[in-house]
Amino acid sequence: MNRIVVTGIGVISAMGDSVAENRASLILGKCGISLLDMFPSKFSGSLPVAEVKKNNTALQEKLNAFEPGVTRTSLLALHAFEEAVANSGLSNNQLSDFNTALVSGNTVGGMCLTDEMYEDAKKETTGSEYIASYDYASVNMYLQQRYRLNGNINTINTACSSSANAIMYGARLIKSGRAQRAIVGGADSLAKFTINGFNALHILSPEICTPFDINRKGLNLGEGAAFLVLEKESDCPGKKIYATLSGYANTNDAYHASSLSDEGIGPFKAMQQALQSANLSASDIDFINAHGTGTENNDLVEGTAMLQLFKTVPPFASTKANTGHTLGAAGAIEAVYSILNLHHQELYPGINFKEPIPATGLVPVKTYQQKGLEHIMSNSFGFGGNCSTLIFSKP
Amino acid sequence: MFYIHQHSCISPQQTFPVSRIDELSDAVDKKLQVIEPSYEQIPPGMLRRMGKAVRIGVGAALPILKGLPAPDGIILGTANAGKEDCVKFLNQIIEYNEGMLTPLNFVQGTPNAIASQVGILTKNHGYNITHMHLGLAFEHVLTDADMQITENPSGLFLIGAVDDISVYNYYFEDKGGWYKKETVTGKQLYDSGTDGSVAGEAAAMFMVNGNRTGAAAKLIAINSLHHTDAEVMKKYLQQFIINHLPHGEKIDLLLSGENGDNRLRVFYDAAEEITGRETAIARFKHMSGEFPTATAMGLWLCCRFLQGDEIPGHMIKYSKPEKGLRNILIYNNYKGIQHSFILVAIP
Numbered sequence: 001m002n003r004i005v006v007t008g009i010g011v012i013s014a015m016g017d018s019v020a021e022n023r024a025s026l027i028l029g030k031c032g033i034s035l036l037d038m039f040p041s042k043f044s045g046s047l048p049v050a051e052v053k054k055n056n057t058a059l060q061e062k063l064n065a066f067e068p069g070v071t072r073t074s075l076l077a078l079h080a081f082e083e084a085v086a087n088s089g090l091s092n093n094q095l096s097d098f099n100t101a102l103v104s105g106n107t108v109g110g111m112c113l114t115d116e117m118y119e120d121a122k123k124e125t126t127g128s129e130y131i132a133s134y135d136y137a138s139v140n141m142y143l144q145q146r147y148r149l150n151g152n153i154n155t156i157n158t159a160c161s162s163s164a165n166a167i168m169y170g171a172r173l174i175k176s177g178r179a180q181r182a183i184v185g186g187a188d189s190l191a192k193f194t195i196n197g198f199n200a201l202h203i204l205s206p207e208i209c210t211p212f213d214i215n216r217k218g219l220n221l222g223e224g225a226a227f228l229v230l231e232k233e234s235d236c237p238g239k240k241i242y243a244t245l246s247g248y249a250n251t252n253d254a255y256h257a258s259s260l261s262d263e264g265i266g267p268f269k270a271m272q273q274a275l276q277s278a279n280l281s282a283s284d285i286d287f288i289n290a291h292g293t294g295t296e297n298n299d300l301v302e303g304t305a306m307l308q309l310f311k312t313v314p315p316f317a318s319t320k321a322n323t324g325h326t327l328g329a330a331g332a333i334e335a336v337y338s339i340l341n342l343h344h345q346e347l348y349p350g351i352n353f354k355e356p357i358p359a360t361g362l363v364p365v366k367t368y369q370q371k372g373l374e375h376i377m378s379n380s381f382g383f384g385g386n387c388s389t390l391i392f393s394k395p
Numbered sequence: 396m397f398y399i400h401q402h403s404c405i406s407p408q409q410t411f412p413v414s415r416i417d418e419l420s421d422a423v424d425k426k427l428q429v430i431e432p433s434y435e436q437i438p439p440g441m442l443r444r445m446g447k448a449v450r451i452g453v454g455a456a457l458p459i460l461k462g463l464p465a466p467d468g469i470i471l472g473t474a475n476a477g478k479e480d481c482v483k484f485l486n487q488i489i490e491y492n493e494g495m496l497t498p499l500n501f502v503q504g505t506p507n508a509i510a511s512q513v514g515i516l517t518k519n520h521g522y523n524i525t526h527m528h529l530g531l532a533f534e535h536v537l538t539d540a541d542m543q544i545t546e547n548p549s550g551l552f553l554i555g556a557v558d559d560i561s562v563y564n565y566y567f568e569d570k571g572g573w574y575k576k577e578t579v580t581g582k583q584l585y586d587s588g589t590d591g592s593v594a595g596e597a598a599a600m601f602m603v604n605g606n607r608t609g610a611a612a613k614l615i616a617i618n619s620l621h622h623t624d625a626e627v628m629k630k631y632l633q634q635f636i637i638n639h640l641p642h643g644e645k646i647d648l649l650l651s652g653e654n655g656d657n658r659l660r661v662f663y664d665a666a667e668e669i670t671g672r673e674t675a676i677a678r679f680k681h682m683s684g685e686f687p688t689a690t691a692m693g694l695w696l697c698c699r700f701l702q703g704d705e706i707p708g709h710m711i712k713y714s715k716p717e718k719g720l721r722n723i724l725i726y727n728n729y730k731g732i733q734h735s736f737i738l739v740a741i742p
Contacts, residue, residue, distance in 0.1 A: 041493060042494075117482070117485055118486060131567055132571055137528050152538070153621055154531070157527045173542075176542045178538065193484070196484070196501075199496075200498035250524060257512075384505060384508060384510065384512075385514060386523055
């Protein structure tokens with residue numbers, strides 16, 4: 001069988017610094033959202049966000065990462081990358097093999113350095129150590145140089161679905177014979193750039209976000225990173241396999257630059273085509289890790305599309321109530337959570353929800369449950385109408 | 396392997412809507428900037444809100460989509476698109492001390508804006524992606540298209556790449572030492588013996604599928620490498636040619652991404668060594684300038700030559716290919732670490 005399997009996972013988020021810590025927090029229904037504290041901003045102490053409670057110095061010391069120009073986005077990525085690689089047991093030789101691919105997505109890159117970038121754009125003299133770090137590709141270039149990676153390396157941007165597409169692309173590189181294994185994921189750090197951007201769009205919630213609730217007031221931004229190691233099943237006899245990546249799809253809503261169409265054409269097609277690619281029917285899905293940002297627009301449209309596709313909507317929840325919206329990292333973080341659902345045969349309590357949206361009547365899973373789970377769907381939708389759905393299955 | 400059909404390119408040269416590349420437009424202030432058309436297909440209200448990258452990208456894409464069935468996907472590459480808006484927004488954040496800002500620059504600053512605008516304008520619900528891996532962004536577009544057409548042999552895809560010179564990315568690249576200190580014109584670029592190149596920009600778009608009938612060119616193979624050692628690159632290129640050049644064929648033309656940066660010469664010399672005396676050599680960075688997705692314009696030029704256009708004298712570095720040009724190798728190096736290998740041939 002040439003199924004694409006997941007042999008390693010790594011994650012860092014407001015829910016913890018490792019897969020084990022994230023799972024423990026999910027089981028407890030912990031909310032990682034608190035008032036902005038990690039960097040000075042007009043929003044410090046007033047805006048709810050989901051921070052990784054380790055400053056850059058602490059991350060650098062932990063990771064022994066003192067290369068000039070390294071950014072917070074790269075540090076978060078490195079943290080999750082190292083966990084996933086160790087978890088899969090990849091050697092340094094395997095990492096630098098020409099057949100090992102690295103694909104990741106992010107939406108902030110080095111622009112977390114708002115103030116440094118401003119200074120660099122003003123100065124007439126030479127630039128700072130960060131001059132080459134502002135680019136989105138700087139995250140992968142950093143990992144490439146640190147680990148001397150020689151295979152296919154790619155950076156993808158489809159806004160908030162970036163890392164879901166990175167996972168798809170890595171799987172397709174393996175299927176087409178362009179890679180034997182792919183380390184895939186995404187990272188984003190909290191930044192003045194995104195805080196002010198989403199604030200200008202009036203979709204930041206002044207309170208802790210409440211996905212799929214009638215009184216939802218918007219999203220909370222979060223930060224983090226996650227990576228998965230993908231391999232061909234036939235290449236890993238005897239290796240621990242967490243899940244198979246059994247289906248995926250990428251579609252476009254083609255409606256508006258920053259909101260979804262009322263009918264949810266993009267989300268509907270993404271879920272439908274992912275089912276087709278996995279050779280599954282809607283009734284086979286046991287749980288949906290929804291995009292569920294907590295905005296007026298997303299949760300209504302996503303619910304509408306789910307109702308249209310599923311005769312009976314399966315159990316679902318949005319872990320953005322726990323992690324905030326981690327933008328380019330969200331697809332990968334939620335992929336790791338979906339894999340944890342499958343691996344431990346358990347559903348985590350959806351939090352912050354009180355009352356359903358009348359138009360859909362959909363109620364997320366509210367309590368911890370141990371349950372037989374075969375197939376889990378994970379949705380990621382982004383600006384520009386970029387909708388992606390992944391399906392993970394029990395190996 | 397796939398076939399390239401319609402193609403278009405908005406560049407610093409006269410490439411759009413008709414090609415007159417024998418007349419060379421020179422760099423001004425170390426920048427080769429695109430000659431912008433009138434964009435008749437873009438609604439004026441939308442056009443006013445578009446930054447240059449979106450404008451040239453959408454402007455190059457719409458004409459080749461016209462009259463064809465809707466593509467099954469839109470696959471674009473860019474490293475710089477959106478940066479102008481991003482930096483404008485960052486500056487507003489600082490200058491207005493995180494006050495009430497308008498979201499226009501933030502939304503337009505997302506690098507997937509070109510692929511999404513083409514999607515919105517053509518109501519295309521298919522596969523939609525933006526590859527952004529710097530000097531290999533377009534190479535991943537080609538790789539993605541190659542995989543898509545293998546997965547869906549009847550599929551039709553719009554692919555392409557866009558990069559623009561903005562005040563800020565010019566400034567950052569200049570500070571990073573990637574542009575020449577001195578002014579150079581035309582082919583002087585290649586003989587300067589100094590570090591750096593000149594800034595460039597372009598949008599190039601292609602309709603591709605698995606159908607040979609009526610095709611302009613055949614994309615035989617695409618590969619990329621990250622490495623700083625020219626010896627490793629040489630071995631990789633040699634193997635690439637062995638693996639993909641059809642038996643009994645030769646490479647008639649090497650389209651070299653040589654950009655006048657003395658530090659990169661070792662890689663371009665290595666590529667010439669591999670292709671050897673039998674292969675003619677042409678260069679194009681004096682037409683496009685240097686930018687991360689310049690190979691997209693390179694591929695567009697290859698399509699023209701494979702369709703019979705004459706290679707202008709100002710492009711020729713060594714020899715001129717005999718009549719019956721069949722196989723072209725594009726080799727490009729970005730900043731000494733990202734290598735691109737593209738093999739393109741007559742259909």
